[in-house]
Each structure stands twice: as structure tokens, then as C-alpha cells.
Amino acid sequence: MNSPLRKVAISVLVLFTLLILNANYIQVVRSDELRGNASNTRILAEEYDRERGAIVVDGNPVAMSVATDDTLTYLRQYPQADLYSTVTGYYSLVYGNTGIEDAEDGILSGSDDRLAFRRIADLFTGRDPSGGNVELTLDAAAQQAAVTALAGVQGAVVALDPSTGAVLSMVSSPGYDPAQLSSHDPAAIRAYSDSLGAMDPDPRINTTVAERHSPGSVFKLVVSAAALEDGYTSETVVPAPQQYTLPGTSRPLNNYNGESCDPSGEQPLIDALTISCNTAFAQLGVELGEDRVREAAEAFGIDQGGFEMPLPVVESTVGDIDGDAQLAVASIGQQNVQITPLQGAMIAAAIANDGDLMTPYLVDQLQAPDLSVVDQTDPEVMGQPVSAEVAGQLQDMMVSVVENGSGRRAQIDGYTVGGKTGTAQTSADDDDNQWFVGFAGPDGDPQIAVAVFIQGGQGTGGDLSAPVAQQVMAAYLAANGED
Amino acid sequence: MAAPAIGPGTDPKNAAPGVTTPPRRRGTELVMLGFAVLITVAAQTIVDITITGSPSPEIATFSAWFTGIWLVAHLVVRRFAPYADPLLLPCVAVLTGLGLAMIHRLDIAANALGESVSSREDAPTQLLWATVGLVLFVAVLLVVRDHRALSRLAYTIGLVGLVLLAIPAVLPSALSEVNGAKIWIRVAGFSIQPGEFAKICLVIFFAAYLVDKRDVLALASRRVLGLEVPRARDLGPVLVAWGVSILVLVFERDLGSSLLLFGIFVVMLYVATERASWLVIGVLLFAAGGTLAYQLFGHVRVRVDTWLDPFAYYPDGGGYQVVQSLFGLGTGGLFGAGLGGGRPDQVPVAKSDFIAAAIGEELGLFGLVAVVVLYLVLVERGLRTSLVVRDGFGKLLAAGLAFGVAWQVFVVLGGVTGLLPLTGLTTPFVAYGGSSLVANFGLVALLVRISDAARRPAAPPAPPAPKLGEALTEVVRP
Numbered sequence: 001m002n003s004p005l006r007k008v009a010i011s012v013l014v015l016f017t018l019l020i021l022n023a024n025y026i027q028v029v030r031s032d033e034l035r036g037n038a039s040n041t042r043i044l045a046e047e048y049d050r051e052r053g054a055i056v057v058d059g060n061p062v063a064m065s066v067a068t069d070d071t072l073t074y075l076r077q078y079p080q081a082d083l084y085s086t087v088t089g090y091y092s093l094v095y096g097n098t099g100i101e102d103a104e105d106g107i108l109s110g111s112d113d114r115l116a117f118r119r120i121a122d123l124f125t126g127r128d129p130s131g132g133n134v135e136l137t138l139d140a141a142a143q144q145a146a147v148t149a150l151a152g153v154q155g156a157v158v159a160l161d162p163s164t165g166a167v168l169s170m171v172s173s174p175g176y177d178p179a180q181l182s183s184h185d186p187a188a189i190r191a192y193s194d195s196l197g198a199m200d201p202d203p204r205i206n207t208t209v210a211e212r213h214s215p216g217s218v219f220k221l222v223v224s225a226a227a228l229e230d231g232y233t234s235e236t237v238v239p240a241p242q243q244y245t246l247p248g249t250s251r252p253l254n255n256y257n258g259e260s261c262d263p264s265g266e267q268p269l270i271d272a273l274t275i276s277c278n279t280a281f282a283q284l285g286v287e288l289g290e291d292r293v294r295e296a297a298e299a300f301g302i303d304q305g306g307f308e309m310p311l312p313v314v315e316s317t318v319g320d321i322d323g324d325a326q327l328a329v330a331s332i333g334q335q336n337v338q339i340t341p342l343q344g345a346m347i348a349a350a351i352a353n354d355g356d357l358m359t360p361y362l363v364d365q366l367q368a369p370d371l372s373v374v375d376q377t378d379p380e381v382m383g384q385p386v387s388a389e390v391a392g393q394l395q396d397m398m399v400s401v402v403e404n405g406s407g408r409r410a411q412i413d414g415y416t417v418g419g420k421t422g423t424a425q426t427s428a429d430d431d432d433n434q435w436f437v438g439f440a441g442p443d444g445d446p447q448i449a450v451a452v453f454i455q456g457g458q459g460t461g462g463d464l465s466a467p468v469a470q471q472v473m474a475a476y477l478a479a480n481g482e483d
Numbered sequence: 484m485a486a487p488a489i490g491p492g493t494d495p496k497n498a499a500p501g502v503t504t505p506p507r508r509r510g511t512e513l514v515m516l517g518f519a520v521l522i523t524v525a526a527q528t529i530v531d532i533t534i535t536g537s538p539s540p541e542i543a544t545f546s547a548w549f550t551g552i553w554l555v556a557h558l559v560v561r562r563f564a565p566y567a568d569p570l571l572l573p574c575v576a577v578l579t580g581l582g583l584a585m586i587h588r589l590d591i592a593a594n595a596l597g598e599s600v601s602s603r604e605d606a607p608t609q610l611l612w613a614t615v616g617l618v619l620f621v622a623v624l625l626v627v628r629d630h631r632a633l634s635r636l637a638y639t640i641g642l643v644g645l646v647l648l649a650i651p652a653v654l655p656s657a658l659s660e661v662n663g664a665k666i667w668i669r670v671a672g673f674s675i676q677p678g679e680f681a682k683i684c685l686v687i688f689f690a691a692y693l694v695d696k697r698d699v700l701a702l703a704s705r706r707v708l709g710l711e712v713p714r715a716r717d718l719g720p721v722l723v724a725w726g727v728s729i730l731v732l733v734f735e736r737d738l739g740s741s742l743l744l745f746g747i748f749v750v751m752l753y754v755a756t757e758r759a760s761w762l763v764i765g766v767l768l769f770a771a772g773g774t775l776a777y778q779l780f781g782h783v784r785v786r787v788d789t790w791l792d793p794f795a796y797y798p799d800g801g802g803y804q805v806v807q808s809l810f811g812l813g814t815g816g817l818f819g820a821g822l823g824g825g826r827p828d829q830v831p832v833a834k835s836d837f838i839a840a841a842i843g844e845e846l847g848l849f850g851l852v853a854v855v856v857l858y859l860v861l862v863e864r865g866l867r868t869s870l871v872v873r874d875g876f877g878k879l880l881a882a883g884l885a886f887g888v889a890w891q892v893f894v895v896l897g898g899v900t901g902l903l904p905l906t907g908l909t910t911p912f913v914a915y916g917g918s919s920l921v922a923n924f925g926l927v928a929l930l931v932r933i934s935d936a937a938r939r940p941a942a943p944p945a946p947p948a949p950k951l952g953e954a955l956t957e958v959v960r961p
Contacts (some may be wrong), residue, residue: 001878002870004754008882009866012889016859019893020852022902026812027848034813039797039806042814044828 002151038096048072053108053131053443055088055100057138063088080411081141086206087170090178094189100134100450103310107132107366114374132374135365137166145475146171149468155454156207156341159472162349162449164379165358169472172207209313212338218435219333221347223285224273226296228390230288232420234270234397240280241265247324253282273397278332285331285360286324293331294318299385300347302339309360316343334424344437344451352439355391357382398438409466412474416443421462436465440473448476505940508569515573523580524547526822530588531824548610552617563624564935568868574861575912575927582913583609585841592828605834605915612917616924625926630933634691634876641688647681652734663960664907665735667671678740679922689748693755699874701756724748725768736782739894739908746890751883790904804831808899811844819847819902834915836907839899862889865930872937881933884926
């Protein structure tokens, strides 16, 4: 019986080797995946034992952890949640993290490699490990103005510092209360989440970066940029008929309310933009050709892929264009053209910054728990969509829009304001999307660029969105204008 | 500890002048046991300090009690089985001690969360069961002075085994069912899993029966496709074992015991006959039974489906345990969270079925592998005993018992780590559960007894052998 016994002994060795190999597979190879699995509450529980860092605006915490005597030690709180929920996101036991809570989780939780040395030091000094802080670029005055102006409507505001790309305001309306999603009571969290999910759209979606919509006439800025780069000037006279028959079809394209742009059937480019003449820009787009329109759009960041700032931004796109008829409609920002509100603000900011498009960023500084700076964001040039000269002409045209045209409601006493309105039909029966993108500042020195998007309002971008932009820019200039 | 006090001084090297006695290694055993006790007390202390900040006041009582158990076991072995393998007891001691530390750790977690209203402590109960296990261990060594005596009672013991196995199936569910498995006898607040004892009884019976019939089963065969295939009528025993396993599965919904019994029987049959064809037949029968069970029984289907993709059945639908177990193991990683540093209480029934996941989470891959290697040492020492012992019954019995432990460990740890479907067997010595612990102490007693016979010098210079046999018959006969 000894020969089979030896084989049994070897078989046992093989079986146990299998066990050990499998344990290696689970505990080493798949360790990170299992550890990071959203359903694995172990790491979360460990995290809650540690004081998570704060998210800070102008020196005031807008998300912070406070100690409780719960089993999960620290509770996340959001002072001024009505102002900052769009940006902070939430920190939930049940649903994980969103917003900055997610994008800067490494720093906030203290697990980031840049805090590694400190963690080791904590181990020796016996200090309780804690997370670092995230200082945002947001401006409290602009943020407050945006929230007030958007009260009661569905929409979004993004404001940028044109010279740096720093995000001054970011609001998606309606907001929600992140504290209720970040409590320690899973049942209450689920109930609140269900109530938010029942709303349309879900308020947790950050409309400024996570959704894109037809920009309507705002896109005429891109077509204008293409034309000016091609040798047009703001005074070049372009055809502006009462009606434009789409090439290769018998379908007519009208102006807003069927109005005529100019009795003569043609007008200077600056006037066409001022009154937002559809027939002129549709025809201009076809004249320039698809390639030039696309190039200009890409130069502003459209169709360049999504990116992180550090919130994830979805890609804006010109979409498919099948023939000149579609090109004509795309040139007035309809058809398949879709951009995020952030992209709208980037177009205005690049024009305001003499043609240099700055990379947008929301985080000014990352700090260690002792407030020493771990990382400071330096402004970066993302690209140069138009030359300084063309940018100057576009600025003049946009100022004309606000002074003489569809954007009058964005005017601010004592400052030069430029802008462009947009009204995009989403479908036949739905209400329109209302846009305004623009900039403001002392003459020749735009200090804030803004995009306002309002979903499904009655009226035009000039009626609804321009006043919102006006309030945000005025508030910012009033608070910061003197420096 | 008082462990080294007795030391190798009493080692009987100088006791038998003139006769070349092989080393008994009792001193080695004692030192190793001291080491095992040290590990256990250290683990308990670390648990307390990590979680509550200071060692619990009961640690002294616990240490003394735990030391006492192994001291008694050692002294009994030294007196009644002096040639026994010195590694068997220390392996068991470490596994039991580690289990106690882990159960204590989970007690604290459960009470901290206020989950158990009565704040019941399971670790002291387990220590009590270990003590009962010790009593069985001592009783077996005292009563069974020669393991061959068991073969004479094999049919009686086999019958007892079958009855034990069948009791829960016959009892009403109220007295026999816990969490869907009808494998208990619940009387007066006590829960006993008779299957744990039945397992050992049946292995004894298998060994005696197969030694008896091995020639017939081995020789009368035809060659088909390069395999020695037995005659149809000799298939009887394996079919009966298969049938019993299926009955266990049907009436007690106990996948684990069913798999365990059948596996042990087939391997013992192979060892007895030296015919690989029995393994092939066993695997075929297993495949047929498994397929049938999968088709017919919902609980088997659920186990298999959740094994294939546990995350698809998470959090509702049967995958919860395995997924939580995998989370624990993955989070533990290479070094583990440290005793008291993880969240092993997140895995349901962590104290019993999933204690290996708790060990993997807090002691890491290193800890889990160490446990596997301890089992490996235990099993291989058992198989070595089987190789060395001279009589066929002893060989088969030792092989069956040792392989039984190996097979059970493989099936349980495989289930917990996602290698195999979950079956609901306990982790020997480590898991919380009185029946399992006590029965396995009995199992080790048998291995100790056989290993003593295996390493004892051959008969001529030691006349007391037949006398022992007589003594035994006297004890057993009434």
C-alpha cells in the first residue's frame, strides 16, 4: 500500500499548493482591485477613522470632517452647501465620492504619494494621520451671484479668469445637499438619493462639465474666428438674405422670428454678429468650408477629447456633418454641434485673453495637514485658437453685441462688456436652451469670462442668460475690480 | 510559561541501558508545545492591545488554562504513547490557539458594534470545548491501547457512524436545522453536529472493511483501455458509499460532508487496492452525482453559480459571503491588517465557516499560507505514520484520517478563497464549533496512537505488546 500512499501524499501537496497559489492570486494579484472595489466598505471604514482634509474657498472650509462618537469616527459636513455642492460633490458610504471629493480623494484622505513622507512621520510621532486640504480657485462673490441668479431655473454658470484659466464660478442649478448623502445612516442616504434620482434632471449631475448641449448662435463666434483668420475683417460685407435655401435642398433657413437682417440683403460681419443673423453665418460657414470651421472649433478645444480640471469634462463636439446643408445649420450652432458650458466659457476666455486659451483649473493649491503647500497650480497655455489681432476684432464684435445687439442686458456700468447670446432649439416641442458667453472688465482688460446656460426657458439667450452673466460678472468685478 | 520546566530531563535515553531505543522526541514535542502556547498568548495579547488598548484581565486565566490543556495532553502522550510523532500535537496546538485568538477578536468586534444583545463571548466556550476535546483525546489514548483492536469492532463502529450521520435527517427540522443545513442535534441548549463524529467512525469502518476485501477488489479485474477495471459485482461498496453521500446531500442538504465522505472513501479504496481505476470510477461517479445534484437541487445550483461569478450575486443572492471574504482577503494583502486591525466581522459567520478569511485579512497572505503549511505538516506527518506503520488496518486508518483532514481543509479554504464552491464544512481546529473541535481532537488521538505503534521498536525486546491487547479487550468487552 506504500506506493499509492506516496502518491496520495504528493497529491495533498499539489492540492495545498493550489490553495497557496490561489491565495497569492487573491491577496496579491487582485489585492488592489478588491481593496478598491466600491462595495468594499473596509477601506471606507478605515478612511472614516482618519480626519479627512477640508475643501477650502477663500480660506473658508466648504467641506470638512468633524469628529463624532459614532463607530465611523468622522462625519463630513458642507457649510454653504447651497453655494458649493456642484464643485465639492459628496463623500458617501453608499455611493462613493463625486466632485472634488473624488478628484482629489488622494490628498483629502491622506493616501496620496505626495503625503507619504508625512504618513511615515505620523507613524513614529504617534500623531493621528489626517488628510490634506484642497484650496479651490472659486470666488465667493461670483459664486454667490451665480447661485442667486440661477435660483429657480435649470441651468449652469461657469466663470473663468481669462488670463489664467482659474475657475471663478461653477454652479449647476438646482443644487442638492451633499451632507445628506455623506451621513452615516445608509437608509437615510438611500432615501435622499432616491428623491434626487426622481428629479429630472438629477441635481447631482454637474451640468457645467458633465453635459453638453447645442450652443446655438454662440457657435457663430467660432465661425467668425475662422473667417477673420482667413482674411475677413469685422467690416467685410457678407451676404445676409432674409431667407437662405440650404445647399442641395429646397429647405429654407430663416432668421429668428423670420426677420430680415438688413434690407439690402448684405451687411458687415460685425453687424451680422451683433444681431445674430442666421442666414449670414450659415452662408459664411458654407463659404469657408467644413475643414476651416472644424479647424477653428478644434483650436478652441472642441473635439479634442475630454479632460480633467480635475473634475472630468466631457468632450464638446461639432459632430457629424454630412454635406453643405448640414454645414450651414452647424454654422449657426445647431445640427450635431454640442458643447459643455465650460467650453462656452473657454471660447469667451480665449477671445478675452488676446487669443491665448488657458487651461481651466479648479484647484489652486494642495496643502498638507499642517497647511504647508504640497502643490500649487501654475497657469498653462492650452493653445492659441486665434491671433491677438483676430482676438481684438472678435472682442470688438462681442462688445458691439452687448452695446447694440442681442446682449444688451449684460451691460455693466463703468466696464466694457462683450458677449454673444445663443438660443438653440432642442426639439420641436421643447423649450429652447438659452446661452450667453462673454467677458467683462475695465476697457481693454477683461478680467472675467463667463458662460451661462439655461435649459428650457421661454425667450432668448439675451432675455434670460445675459442678465445672469451680468450679475455674476458685476459681482466679481465689484469684489475684485480694484486690484 | 512553565513549559520548559519538565524539559528533556525525563527523556528516557538513560532509562533503558543496553537496548538501542529509537529517540522518542518527547522533549521536542514539549518545546514545540511551549512555542505554540507562546504564539497563542501573544496573539491574544496583541488582539486586546490593538482593539482596547490594554490586555484583558482574563488573559492570565486563559493562558494558564490553555497551557494546562497541552501539558496534560503532553503528559498523557509521554506516558501512554511515548513513541508518538512529536509534531502532531504542536501543529494542533497552534491551529487551536490561533482559532481561539481569532474568535476572541471577533467577539470584541461583535460586542463593540452592539450586534449581540447578550454580549456573549464565544472564545471561552471554545476553550471549554477544547477542554472537552482534551478529555476525548485522553480517553482515546487510555482506552485504545492498540489501534488494531478497533478493527475487531469495525462493523459496530460503522453502524454507529451511520446512525450518527442519519439522526439529523430523521429528526424534525426544529431540532436539526440551522441555516438551511439539517446536520444538527439540538437538545437543551446544546447543538451537536454528529456528522463530525460519524466521519471518524466511518473512516475506521472503511479501513477495516477494505483491509478485509482488498485482495478481491484489487485482483479480480479486467484490462480496459489500459486500466484495471473491477468486476461489476465488486462495485458494490463504492456504489454504497456514493449512495450514502447522495442521501446525506438530499436529506441534510450538506454538500460538504457528502463531498468529504465520498472523497475519503475513494482515496482509501485506491490506497487499499493500489488500483488507479478506482480513482477514475470515483471521479466519474462524482461527476455524475454532481451534475445530477446541480440539476435537481436549488441549493447546489446557487453554490455553483455564486462560485462562478460571486459579484453577479452581490449583495443579494448568495454571493454576499464569498464577496465579503474576497474583500477581506484582498484588503489584507501580503502582510494583513494586523490582529485587531481589519474588519473581519464584515464577513458573515466569520467565526466558523469563514475564519480563514479573517486570518487572511488580519495576518495577510503570510498568515494564511502559514496556516496552510501547518495543516500540510499535520497531514504529511499523518501520511508518514501510515507509510511506516506495519499493519494494513493501521496504514489505511492513518491514511484515511490524514487525508480526511487534508481534503476538508482543501474544500473549506478553497471555498473561502473562491477556488471551489462553498460547501459549509468547518476549518479543523481553528473554526468555532464544539463538535468539530472535539471530534478532531479524537481524530488526532487516533493518529497519535497509530504513530506510536509505527515508531515503536519492533516487538521482540518488548513483551508487553500482547498484554496490552488483552487489557484492551477487557476494557471494551463489557
